[in-house]
Amino acid sequence: MKRLMSGNAALGEAAILSGCDAYFGYPITPQNELTEHMAKRMPEVGGVFIQSESEIAAINMVLGAAAVGARAMTSSSGPGISLKQEGISYLVADELPAVVVNMVRGGPGMGNISPAQSDYFQATRGGGHGDYRTVVLAPGSVQELTEIVPLAFDLADKYRNPVMILGDGMLGQMMEPIDFDTLVKPADYPKEYLLTGAEGRCARSIYSLIFDTKLQEEHNWKLHRKFQLMEENETRWEAHLIDDAEMIVVAYGIGARIAKGAIKRLRDEGLKVGMIRPITLWPFPGKVLRDLAKSVNNFFVFEMSTGQMVEDVKLSLEGKGQIHFYGRPGGVVPMPIELYRIISRHMLQAQAGKRKKR
Amino acid sequence: MKTVYKRPSLLKEASFHYCPGCGHGIINRLLMEVLEEMDLGAKAVCVAPAGCGMLLYNYFEIDVIESAHGRGAAVATGIKRCRPDNLVFSYQGDGDLAAIGTAEGFHAANRGENITVIFVNNGVYGMTGGQMAPTTLLDQVTTTTPLGRASDLAGHPVRICEVFAQLDGTSYLERCAVNKPAAVVKTKKAIRKAFQRQVEGCGFSLVEILSPCPTSWHMDTMESCKWVDEVMAKQFPLGVVKEVPCS
Numbered sequence: 164m165k166r167l168m169s170g171n172a173a174l175g176e177a178a179i180l181s182g183c184d185a186y187f188g189y190p191i192t193p194q195n196e197l198t199e200h201m202a203k204r205m206p207e208v209g210g211v212f213i214q215s216e217s218e219i220a221a222i223n224m225v226l227g228a229a230a231v232g233a234r235a236m237t238s239s240s241g242p243g244i245s246l247k248q249e250g251i252s253y254l255v256a257d258e259l260p261a262v263v264v265n266m267v268r269g270g271p272g273m274g275n276i277s278p279a280q281s282d283y284f285q286a287t288r289g290g291g292h293g294d295y296r297t298v299v300l301a302p303g304s305v306q307e308l309t310e311i312v313p314l315a316f317d318l319a320d321k322y323r324n325p326v327m328i329l330g331d332g333m334l335g336q337m338m339e340p341i342d343f344d345t346l347v348k349p350a351d352y353p354k355e356y357l358l359t360g361a362e363g364r365c366a367r368s369i370y371s372l373i374f375d376t377k378l379q380e381e382h383n384w385k386l387h388r389k390f391q392l393m394e395e396n397e398t399r400w401e402a403h404l405i406d407d408a409e410m411i412v413v414a415y416g417i418g419a420r421i422a423k424g425a426i427k428r429l430r431d432e433g434l435k436v437g438m439i440r441p442i443t444l445w446p447f448p449g450k451v452l453r454d455l456a457k458s459v460n461n462f463f464v465f466e467m468s469t470g471q472m473v474e475d476v477k478l479s480l481e482g483k484g485q486i487h488f489y490g491r492p493g494g495v496v497p498m499p500i501e502l503y504r505i506i507s508r509h510m511l512q513a514q515a516g517k518r519k520k521r
Numbered sequence: 522m523k524t525v526y527k528r529p530s531l532l533k534e535a536s537f538h539y540c541p542g543c544g545h546g547i548i549n550r551l552l553m554e555v556l557e558e559m560d561l562g563a564k565a566v567c568v569a570p571a572g573c574g575m576l577l578y579n580y581f582e583i584d585v586i587e588s589a590h591g592r593g594a595a596v597a598t599g600i601k602r603c604r605p606d607n608l609v610f611s612y613q614g615d616g617d618l619a620a621i622g623t624a625e626g627f628h629a630a631n632r633g634e635n636i637t638v639i640f641v642n643n644g645v646y647g648m649t650g651g652q653m654a655p656t657t658l659l660d661q662v663t664t665t666t667p668l669g670r671a672s673d674l675a676g677h678p679v680r681i682c683e684v685f686a687q688l689d690g691t692s693y694l695e696r697c698a699v700n701k702p703a704a705v706v707k708t709k710k711a712i713r714k715a716f717q718r719q720v721e722g723c724g725f726s727l728v729e730i731l732s733p734c735p736t737s738w739h740m741d742t743m744e745s746c747k748w749v750d751e752v753m754a755k756q757f758p759l760g761v762v763k764e765v766p767c768s
Contacts, residue, residue, distance in 0.1 A: 185603055211602045215595070216628035223592035223625065227599025230586050231566070231607075235599070253589050358584035358600070360607050362563040368578030370569070370587035 165340040170305045170330060173341045174238075174264060175200035177312035180346050183262075184233040185211040187221040191243045192276040193332035194266035198238065218243040222250030222263070229259040230369050232357045234316055238264035240332070241274060241282050244290070251325050252291030255386065256371030258356070260319035262312070263297075264328045266335035269494030277494025278332035280418055283471035286329050287445040294383050296390045298326045298397055299444040301415045305339035309346065311442075317349035318397060322389055323356075329444060331467070333417045333496060399442035400451055404430070408437030410461040410510050413452065413476050415441045417496070422465050424499025425506055434510055436463075444472065449479030456483040461513050463487040463506055467496065485513060529553040531562045531582045538576060540647075542742030544699040544732025545573055548641060549580050551699075551709045552612075556583065559716060561608050566600055568593045568611035573647040577612060591622025594629035597636045608719060610637040616646045619655040619679045626681075633690030633724040637715045640681060640727055643734040644753065651737030655679040658756055663737070682729050682762040692724035694762040698731040700749035704759075723767035731757055 168176065175197045178186070186205055188198035198214065205212035211228065215221040221237045228235035239247060244265045254261050265286065269279040286299045298318050302308040308330060315326040358367055373379040403423065405411060414422040419440040429436045439455070441448050452462065462484050464473040469492045477486060487509045491497050528534070531553040537546040556562045562583050569577040571590035578585035588596040593611030601609040618626045618640050626638065645663055646652040652665040656678050660669035670678075682694045693715055697708035708730055715726035731753050733745035740748060 216624050220595040220625050223595035224599035227596035228603045231600050231604045233603040358566050360564040366582045368585045
């Protein structure tokens, strides 16, 4: 049965159905419906809910909960995620699982509460201090958002690493009919690191202070090998109308949804445009772009920022192909028709340039 | 033959890294003595701080998690809410609890979290080399108050117990010291009472312990022990600051 829910509330419900034991949050728009949903539902399912005194406290409560085996989650938006970065770095260093949600709003600074994609760098480069990565999942619809939640918890447990769900204000606020029936609760992993009291076993400890530089280096390489495994096994993307495409749009999240609308119009006009939508922003699906560059010359990157993912596209293409970019930062959400006009102009100019060269 | 003194079974056979005359070693030992006597070692989870106390896992034969600087009470909250049957305590210094972690400590106290905070007050940032702490006394010379702490520029020493006493969520707050045998005995009693109250579900408890730091105070051991009584305890009066009946 389908239920009409906001993305934020649907995410919360999906977390509960995924076995989330503990949620810690601090109010910030545009993700409040998620915190409010958890406030109502967690007591009903015997879970832990705390409205913390700050985002810093929330992420550290998550760390404590994860250390004793809870499936723990916190959520926020840009400015609050900046505060959580301290704890995310510790979670990675301590190899503790957690899910962190960022419903991105316009920034930098206080910015505004409108949808944006300006936290891409922060999310995909680790964000906090030290040498680390987190898997970043970027759903493109409310339904996909609910499907990505159990995956996020699973990946967190599988790799003992925090996982970030990167949405935006629109995805969090918009209401869509959601089907939870297909949601599968992630498996339980054996956790021999939990601090549940040293009953019948030796005492355990969880820490990230490693004075010995050689041991710290080895720890960093160990984490790095995990990140390599994530790159090998967890890269996800959606290919849309790429078989005959002469131009590939690269867009993610709600940006990809806008681009899909634009592509429909472009196709109606006979312009062969397809799309690669990264679902994992890290690991980034660079190989699929590299492979496409063998037959496609034009890549059009659309982001609701001044251009962040475009750098990953450039890195992925290794100098091949022509990269076009269109960005709308600051919380502006363009209509598909605007993107259609821009893409068609770039495409026609690219075609004209190609003819001239001949 | 009667055993009158031994290493508590919960204290590992490792040498403390603490400076000569430092109070941390005594406090570490007291904690493990109390847990052993109360038979709570297998249930205990300790949250270690950033600061001189951060290597507790090298000494304690109980589960220990390191916390980021100041976040001990938040980490302890996460643990206790998910595992209410464990005995959960954070071990925090004055910079940790009274400066960078004020919000986390204050709100855990205000929520009445059923945890215990062991608050080691030595009036300086020991680990980083003796900078001013929120608890540094007025006129006290530190590396960042070379002319002595001046209230107009650097504020006043913070009395955490008295501040927390204002919060309805706190159940038991006592200030002790470890500068002489009688004070050590009192500190042990206070720790025991705090843990007992947590077991009974009474809510937030905190034991503040005035602890000598001869290295950063630039005093010898005997002088610093005297200084705790003669100077420090004037600003931080010893005794029970708050004890409410356990409901």
